[in-house]
Amino acid sequence: MTKVMKSRPSRVVVLGSIALLLAMMTGCQQSNSAAPATSEQPVTATTQTTDNTSNNNTNSTSTSSTADTATFTEEQVEQGIQFASKYKKDQYTVGEEYKQNTSPEEMLKLAMKKNEPYLTETQLQSQTTSRLLTLPMQLAVTKQSTLSPQDLEIHKKEPQTKQGVLQLSYTMKIAFANGEPSIPVEGELQLQPSADTWKVSYDAFNNKDLMDIVMNTKS
Incomplete structure (x- = not known):
């Protein structure tokens, strides 16, 4: 067991x-x-x-x-055209002030105040350097007359966008109040969106024709 x-x-x-x-x-x-x-x-x-x-x-x-x-909407394009129209009208409307502001310094001061709301900083500097910023005032002084844009037409270009900017083309005439022959202008604009408005980042036109009038009259 x-x-x-x-x-x-x-x-x-x-x-x-x-x-x-x-x-x-x-x-x-x-x-x-x-x-x-x-x-x-x-x-x-x-x-x-x-x-x-x-x-x-x-x-x-x-x-x-x-x-x-990408393209802008029709509403945005219309807003851009209205902005460009206001820019060109303000830029090439010169009243009796041309009689008092004939020095280069005074011309530039007045032109910068008028154009700064419309231009990018780069474009403002470019137009200042090239003297295009004061060109309307120079024309007024040269012709001894007030001036304004007439028959202004602005259209969108195709393609309407390039690198995020709105491309426009325009034509107009610079008319003098004293009866001087008007000057035809043809150019292109590029607008870029900026906050709730636009800014002109490019403005090319037949500025040589206008410059020649100023320079030849001076000589």
Whole structure:
């Protein structure tokens, strides 16, 4: 009896140890069989990241392309034309003040005050350097007459946008009150949005014809 009772615990221990060993082996096998699935996760993640990056690049390209080809609404174009019309009318309307402000310093001071609300800082500096800013006043002094724009027409160009600016073309005549022959003007404008208004970033016209009148009369 005693021997039998002593041998049973030993068998239990042995069987328990075997069961534990089998469990450990089974666990290792399961772990090893799961390993390939674990190693594939980064590959899947990398593929998703690459796809997302590709999508982002596509979206970025699409957005850039859209920005390059975007056009202003008809309402915005109309507002731009009205702004450009006011700019040209103010620029080439010179009254009796030409009689008192004949020095270059006074001309420039008056012209800057008149044009600053319409021009970008770069364009204001450009017109100041090229003396286009004071050209209307110089014409008035040269012709000894007040002057104003007539038959002003402004149209949108095609394409109407270029690098985010509104492109316009214009024609007009500079008319003198003393009966001097009017001067035809033809040019192009570029307007860029600025807060709730516009700013002229480019203004090119047949200014040489006007400059020649001023210079030839002086000589």
